[in-house]
Amino acid sequence: LRSLEEVDEEVFELVEREKERQFTSIELIASENFASCAIMDCLGSCLTNKYSEGLPGKRYYGGNEIIDQIENLCKARALEAYGLDPSEWGCNVQPYSGSPANFAVYTALLKPHDRIMGLDLPSGGHLTHGFYTLDKKTMNRKAVSATSVYFESLPYKVHPETGLIDFEELDKLATVFKPALIVCGGSAYPRDWDYAKFRQIADANGSLLMMDMAHISGLVAAKEANNPFEFCDVVTTTTHKSLRGPRAGMIFFKKDARGFEDAINNAVFPALQGGPHEHQIAGIAVQLKETMTDSYKAYIKQVKANIAALGARLVDDYGYSLATGGTDNHLVLWDLRPAGITGSKVEKICDVCQITLNKNAVPGDISALSPGGVRIGAPAMTTRGLVEADFVEVADLLHEAVQLALKIQDSMTSKKLVDFAKALDGHPEVAALKDKV
Numbered sequence: 163l164r165s166l167e168e169v170d171e172e173v174f175e176l177v178e179r180e181k182e183r184q185f186t187s188i189e190l191i192a193s194e195n196f197a198s199c200a201i202m203d204c205l206g207s208c209l210t211n212k213y214s215e216g217l218p219g220k221r222y223y224g225g226n227e228i229i230d231q232i233e234n235l236c237k238a239r240a241l242e243a244y245g246l247d248p249s250e251w252g253c254n255v256q257p258y259s260g261s262p263a264n265f266a267v268y269t270a271l272l273k274p275h276d277r278i279m280g281l282d283l284p285s286g287g288h289l290t291h292g293f294y295t296l297d298k299k300t301m302n303r304k305a306v307s308a309t310s311v312y313f314e315s316l317p318y319k320v321h322p323e324t325g326l327i328d329f330e331e332l333d334k335l336a337t338v339f340k341p342a343l344i345v346c347g348g349s350a351y352p353r354d355w356d357y358a359k360f361r362q363i364a365d366a367n368g369s370l371l372m373m374d375m376a377h378i379s380g381l382v383a384a385k386e387a388n389n390p391f392e393f394c395d396v397v398t399t400t401t402h403k404s405l406r407g408p409r410a411g412m413i414f415f416k417k418d419a420r421g422f423e424d425a426i427n428n429a430v431f432p433a434l435q436g437g438p439h440e441h442q443i444a445g446i447a448v449q450l451k452e453t454m455t456d457s458y459k460a461y462i463k464q465v466k467a468n469i470a471a472l473g474a475r476l477v478d479d480y481g482y483s484l485a486t487g488g489t490d491n492h493l494v495l496w497d498l499r500p501a502g503i504t505g506s507k508v509e510k511i512c513d514v515c516q517i518t519l520n521k522n523a524v525p526g527d528i529s530a531l532s533p534g535g536v537r538i539g540a541p542a543m544t545t546r547g548l549v550e551a552d553f554v555e556v557a558d559l560l561h562e563a564v565q566l567a568l569k570i571q572d573s574m575t576s577k578k579l580v581d582f583a584k585a586l587d588g589h590p591e592v593a594a595l596k597d598k599v
């Protein structure tokens with residue numbers, strides 16, 4: 163019963179330093195958030211001690227009476243949070259995280275080497291939707307994602323000019339490729355999803371339709387985004403992004419004669435996972451209760467207002483460019499190519515100044531290795547209480563960071579990122595900007 167500080171000073175120190183970093187920096191990673199103390203209580207609770215392989219009422223270990231109640235409560239709240247009728251939809255709350263949730267769906271509904279179409283990684287998709295790279299030695303394509311190793315994947319893309327999903331190309335490719343599954347959803351797509359269009363293409367080609375709503379599951383719960391459940395066969399999500407729960411995953415499936423329920427439950431366990439993480443599941447339950455409150459709905463509205471305010475400041479007042487021209491959700495993709503600097507350099511200078519964001523490919527980028535932009539999200543800082551005026555100030559700081567990065571870049575002969583990083587070290591203007599942040 164001794165505390166972490168007493169047992170292991172070294173790890174304690176590191177945790178304290180990370181806490182300090184998280185709470186003193188401006189956190190703009192679009193996939194991150196701050197879990198509540200109530201969730202932290204679940205994660206640090208005795209539930210972490212328990213094995214509960216199987217489903218509530220059908221476990222492989224004894225002592226699961228209370229665990230069953232926790233998992234059933236979580237499942238009931240998951241359906242309620244998304245307005246789903248339990249006779250039509252079921253859910254599995256055991257996936258350890260978003261990637262295992264997606265792979266469980268593929269394992270359940272596809273045969274090895276079946277065909278999948280998901281949004282390409284450089285277009286804003288996620289690795290688990292299928293991704294290849296070019297092997298420079300053989301000049302053959304090389305599967306990076308297990309989705310592309312075990313299934314045949316043909317990614318679709320956004321239009322290089324508009325940045326919007328290129329439905330015309332998707333339609334053409336799907337007609338020839340005949341995917342068993344089309345995946346919508348992404349990690350860096352600033353616009354809402356046209357599920358009716360995806361459904362139309364899926365139906366025309368006999369494909370199942372899955373939405374990975376990981377990034378926007380909070381927006382969907384708050385009815386601040388289109389509803390994927392109206393059109394999709396399966397919906398997956400992480401629980402730690404805009405939803406603001408613990409790190410975990412969930413799968414929602416249609417309950418009908420196609421037998422998704424058993425297939426998905428069996429894919430999660432015993433096919434892919436062992437004992438579920440009931441401490442996470444309790445945390446999801448707590449968060450789902452919160453998503454049904456007025457204050458959570460107000461939070462999500464504020465997330466959208468905040469990122470819109472930041473985007474408008476960058477475009478209208480400073481003349482920068484955003485992919486697709488703006489945003490419908492919680493993130494913007496800032497295209498830095500017209501400004502003359504790479505996303506990597508901007509990420510680097512922001513890091514030094516304690517502004518956390520990530521470099522990101524933008525529509526039309528030739529190489530994903532040197533991304534032309536950065537991704538900025540509002541969920542975390544909105545949790546910390548920032549409103550539109552604060553996000554305008556954040557945009558001002560970002561503008562200063564970019565202008566300083568350009569100035570430093572212009573003063574250098576080397577174009578290398580390592581040399582740029584060295585030049586930031588001890589630079590008086592960078593130090594001044596850090597102090598301001």
Ligand code: PLP
Nearest residue numbers: 193259260261288348349376400
């Ligand atoms: N799906 C999408 C759309 C994501 O953005 C992510 C993570 O960023 C994942 C799945 C994977 O989630 P995890 O990192 O929890 O495995």
